[in-house]
Amino acid sequence: MYESTNPHMWKGRIDSTDRPEMFRFHQAVQIKSVFEPVQDLGTNSVGIIGFKCDEGVKRNQGRAGSFEAPDALRKNLASLPMPAGASIYDFGNIVCENGRLEAAQEELGQAAARMLQQNIFPIILGGGHEVAYGHYLGYKYHADAGHKMGIVNIDAHFDMRPYDEQPSSGTMFRQILDEKQNASYFCAGIQRNGNTAFLFETAAEYGCEFILEEEINPDSIQQCLQKMTEFVNKNHFSMLTLCSDVLEASSAPGVSAPSPFGLHPKLVRTILRGLAAHPKIKSFDIAEVNPALDESERTVKLGAQLVYEVICARSSL
Numbered sequence: 001m002y003e004s005t006n007p008h009m010w011k012g013r014i015d016s017t018d019r020p021e022m023f024r025f026h027q028a029v030q031i032k033s034v035f036e037p038v039q040d041l042g043t044n045s046v047g048i049i050g051f052k053c054d055e056g057v058k059r060n061q062g063r064a065g066s067f068e069a070p071d072a073l074r075k076n077l078a079s080l081p082m083p084a085g086a087s088i089y090d091f092g093n094i095v096c097e098n099g100r101l102e103a104a105q106e107e108l109g110q111a112a113a114r115m116l117q118q119n120i121f122p123i124i125l126g127g128g129h130e131v132a133y134g135h136y137l138g139y140k141y142h143a144d145a146g147h148k149m150g151i152v153n154i155d156a157h158f159d160m161r162p163y164d165e166q167p168s169s170g171t172m173f174r175q176i177l178d179e180k181q182n183a184s185y186f187c188a189g190i191q192r193n194g195n196t197a198f199l200f201e202t203a204a205e206y207g208c209e210f211i212l213e214e215e216i217n218p219d220s221i222q223q224c225l226q227k228m229t230e231f232v233n234k235n236h237f238s239m240l241t242l243c244s245d246v247l248e249a250s251s252a253p254g255v256s257a258p259s260p261f262g263l264h265p266k267l268v269r270t271i272l273r274g275l276a277a278h279p280k281i282k283s284f285d286i287a288e289v290n291p292a293l294d295e296s297e298r299t300v301k302l303g304a305q306l307v308y309e310v311i312c313a314r315s316s317l
């Protein structure tokens, strides 16, 4: 089901009503319907859309609660400074009803395709990581089928489980690679402790390139970023997806499967800053933020600031 954003979502501190250099994020956002073409499209446009769904997490035996994340992320974006140079639209939410995950992913794909067609950079606020399959459908409906597509996932997990019983938040990248011949997959932040031997074997079988979390540190981060950039360069376009459980649990406790040895937020910020401005990265999603499991809004605040980094990177193009 589609719902447009309640304008009350975008409330926050007001320093000035007439001096744009004093504006906050909530003063910059324009609420639109995903069904209406955008008339006043600016350059460097970004379009926020929420994916209220944790059905994939439930099916994957995880802890529910990421359904509430899109609005919690909006709330924590609201008072950040207005990013210079961007046109920011909020296209509402896709809501998963009665466990109908596949229908919600389909709706998200249609909405993302509409944004891509209008040259708007989709910023998709999950939701469980099943958001990534709906995100991909946007390209299925929009992009040239002959073009090589890259998937860059920043995640503690491969999410390449078998889906013969049902798709979930642990199956998306296998689904995509089975479905699209010329797609390839890069995953950064993989936890040895978070993936079985079977999943490492599956990743190798599908030609997935990956970097372990323990290989990413302040000394190696530029080299890691270089590897990821090379992957992006060799594809026609790429989608970027961030699974919040890649972050260290002390900074991001509000996720279904926390990572005690996860990445420091500054490393993830460096990766996002490096990749989001790449001209071949065409869209972004954030997944697995779970307000119900959060402590003092630590995870939603961090998630919102990482989204903000992506928006700032797009604005400065």
Ligand SMILES: N=CN[C@@H](CCC(=O)O)C(=O)O
Pocket: 060, 061, 062, 129, 157, 158, 159, 161, 169, 170, 171, 194, 256, 257
């Ligand atoms: N999206 C998360 N996927 C992980 C969850 C792992 C866990 O719950 O421990 C996975 O399926 O591997």
Ligand SMILES: [Mn+2]
Pocket: 155, 156, 157, 243, 244, 245, 246
């Ligand atoms: Mn994960």
Ligand SMILES: [Mn+2]
Pocket: 129, 155, 156, 157, 159, 169, 243
């Ligand atoms: Mn994941």
